[in-house]
Amino acid sequence: MSLARRIATTAGAIAVLALVPGPTSAQQVTWAEHVAPILYQTCVECHSPEGIGPMSLVDYQSARRYAARIRDMVASREMPPWHIDRDVGIQQYKNDVSLTDEEIATVVRWVDGGAVQGNVALAPPVPGLPSGTEWRLAEQFGPPDLVIRSTPFSVPESGLDSWWTPEIVVDGIDGPRWVMANETKPQYPMGRKVVHHANTNLIPAGEERGSGFTNFGVGKPFDIYPENTGQMVSPGDKVSFNIHYYPVGEAVADDVVEVGLWFYPEGETPRFATEGDVQWSSQREVMVDGAPLTMQQLVIPPHGRAVTQGIQRLDQNTRIHSCRGHMHLRGSSQQLEAVFPDGHTEILCKVNWNGLWHITYLFEDDVAPLLPAGTVLLVTAWYDNSEHNPVNPDPDQWVTYGRRSGDEMSHMWIGVTYLEEEDFEYLKDERQRRVAQQQ
Ligand code: HEC
Incomplete structure (x- = not known):
C-alpha cells in the first residue's frame, strides 16, 4: 500500500471514529458491551436458530466466526435488509430497520480490532424472539x-x-x-x-x-x-x-x-378509502443503447446494461403511502419520481434492488407524498447484466423480457389513496399544523 493511500485510510478511520458516541476513540470495542446490543436489536430476529437467516448470531462464538462477512454486509448496507437509497428521495419510513452510521462504524471497528469478546457480564440478555406462531399485530x-x-x-x-x-x-x-x-x-x-x-x-x-x-x-x-x-x-x-x-x-x-x-x-x-397497492409500470419505454423500444423487445446484451421508464399521469389528487419495487436478478435499482403540475420534480423513493428482498417501504404519515391531480409519475428502472451485479447468475447470457426469474421485468407497487379536493386540502392543512407544532 502506498504511503498516500495509507494516510488517506487513517484519516478516513479517524473521521469515522469521531462519529461514534458509544465507545470513545481510545476505548476498545467489544462484543459484550457494544456489538451484542446492536445484533440483538437488529439481527437476531432472523439470525437465530429458528429464524430465516442462514446462521444464528445469538452467541459470541458465532458472531466471531462470521465477523468478516458481518463487516462486509453491514458496511455495504446489505444487512439488515433495507435497500432504500440514502442519497435521494424520502428518508422517513415507518418500518425502517437500517443501522445508523454510528452503529455501522462500531461494528466495523469491532471486526477490525480483532472481534474481541470483552466482559461477558456487560452483555445484554438474549432477547425473547417472536415464535412465529403469533400474530405480530x-x-x-x-x-x-x-x-x-x-x-x-x-x-x-x-x-x-x-x-x-x-x-x-x-x-x-x-x-x-x-x-x-x-x-x-x-x-x-x-x-x-x-x-x-x-x-x-x-x-x-x-x-x-x-x-x-x-x-x-x-x-x-x-x-x-x-x-x-x-x-x-x-x-x-x-x-x-x-x-x-x-x-x-x-x-x-x-x-x-x-x-x-x-x-x-x-x-x-x-374518512379515506385507499385503493390498496396499484401497479405502475416502468415498462412502456425501453432505452437500449439509446434506442427506444417497447418492454417486450427488451434485450440486455451479455455484460450490458439497460434503462426502462414508464409514465403515469394522476387524474385525481393522490396520497402515496408506500412503495415496493419488483424486478428480477438483473435489476439494479428502481426510482419513483413526481413531476408536479408547476414543473418541479421530486424523487419520492429509490430502491437499490436486491432480488431476494421484496420489501414494502411505508412512508411516515407526515411525509407520505400528497400529489395534486395532473402530477406525472415517472418510474425508472436500471438493469445490470455485468459481472459487477453480485446476484447475476450468468453475465454471458442474453436477457429478455419475461416472467421467469432469468428473464427481466420492472414495475412498482404503490399504495395510493385518491382524494376529493376537500380531503386533499384537509390533509395538507393537518400536516402543516402538525409540522408547525413540532418546531
Ligand atoms: C429480516 C431478516 C434478517 C435480518 C433482520 C438480518 N438478516 Fe442477515 N440475512 C438474512 C437472510 C435471509 C440472509 C441470506 C441472504 C439473503 O437473503 O440476503 C442473510 C444473510 C446475512 C449474511 C451473509 C451470510 C453468508 O453466508 O454470507 C450476513 C453476514 C448477515 N446476514 C448478517 C446480518 C446482520 C449483522 C444483521 C443485523 C445488523 C442481519 N443480518 C439482519 C436475514 C436477515
Whole structure:
C-alpha cells in the first residue's frame, strides 16, 4: 500500500471514529458491551436458530466466526435488509430497520480490532424472539377479526420454485367492512422457510381485476394503513394469492399461508378509502443503447446494461403511502419520481434492488407524498447484466423480457389513496399544523 493511500485510510478511520458516541476513540470495542446490543436489536430476529437467516448470531462464538462477512454486509448496507437509497428521495419510513452510521462504524471497528469478546457480564440478555406462531399485530390490536387461508400446497425437498395462486372467496362477514391493518403469516416453523414471498390482490365481487391487498416479502409481514384510512372488503370479494415457494432440502407437506385482517369497528367508515397497492409500470419505454423500444423487445446484451421508464399521469389528487419495487436478478435499482403540475420534480423513493428482498417501504404519515391531480409519475428502472451485479447468475447470457426469474421485468407497487379536493386540502392543512407544532 502506498504511503498516500495509507494516510488517506487513517484519516478516513479517524473521521469515522469521531462519529461514534458509544465507545470513545481510545476505548476498545467489544462484543459484550457494544456489538451484542446492536445484533440483538437488529439481527437476531432472523439470525437465530429458528429464524430465516442462514446462521444464528445469538452467541459470541458465532458472531466471531462470521465477523468478516458481518463487516462486509453491514458496511455495504446489505444487512439488515433495507435497500432504500440514502442519497435521494424520502428518508422517513415507518418500518425502517437500517443501522445508523454510528452503529455501522462500531461494528466495523469491532471486526477490525480483532472481534474481541470483552466482559461477558456487560452483555445484554438474549432477547425473547417472536415464535412465529403469533400474530405480530396481536399485541397492539388483539387477534385478527378475519383470517383468510390459502389452500394447502406441498413443497418438495428439492427441485424448482413453484408459484401457487389460489383464489379464496371472502366469507364470514355480514356486509362490507373496512380493513385497518393486515398481516401475513406462513406456517411455523417450516412454512416460514419455504415461503419466499406471498402477496394477495383483492378482486371485488363480479370483477376480473383487483388491486394489491396484502404483502409478505421477508422482513415485513404486516401493514397498518395511515390514520383514518381503510380498504373495503365485502362478502363475495376474492382474495387472490400469489405465493412463491422454494424448496429448502426438506419436504414440507400442506403448507398454508394465513392473512389476518383487522377491521374498523362495525358501522365506522374511515374518512379515506385507499385503493390498496396499484401497479405502475416502468415498462412502456425501453432505452437500449439509446434506442427506444417497447418492454417486450427488451434485450440486455451479455455484460450490458439497460434503462426502462414508464409514465403515469394522476387524474385525481393522490396520497402515496408506500412503495415496493419488483424486478428480477438483473435489476439494479428502481426510482419513483413526481413531476408536479408547476414543473418541479421530486424523487419520492429509490430502491437499490436486491432480488431476494421484496420489501414494502411505508412512508411516515407526515411525509407520505400528497400529489395534486395532473402530477406525472415517472418510474425508472436500471438493469445490470455485468459481472459487477453480485446476484447475476450468468453475465454471458442474453436477457429478455419475461416472467421467469432469468428473464427481466420492472414495475412498482404503490399504495395510493385518491382524494376529493376537500380531503386533499384537509390533509395538507393537518400536516402543516402538525409540522408547525413540532418546531
Ligand atoms: C429480516 C431478516 C434478517 C435480518 C433482520 C438480518 N438478516 Fe442477515 N440475512 C438474512 C437472510 C435471509 C440472509 C441470506 C441472504 C439473503 O437473503 O440476503 C442473510 C444473510 C446475512 C449474511 C451473509 C451470510 C453468508 O453466508 O454470507 C450476513 C453476514 C448477515 N446476514 C448478517 C446480518 C446482520 C449483522 C444483521 C443485523 C445488523 C442481519 N443480518 C439482519 C436475514 C436477515
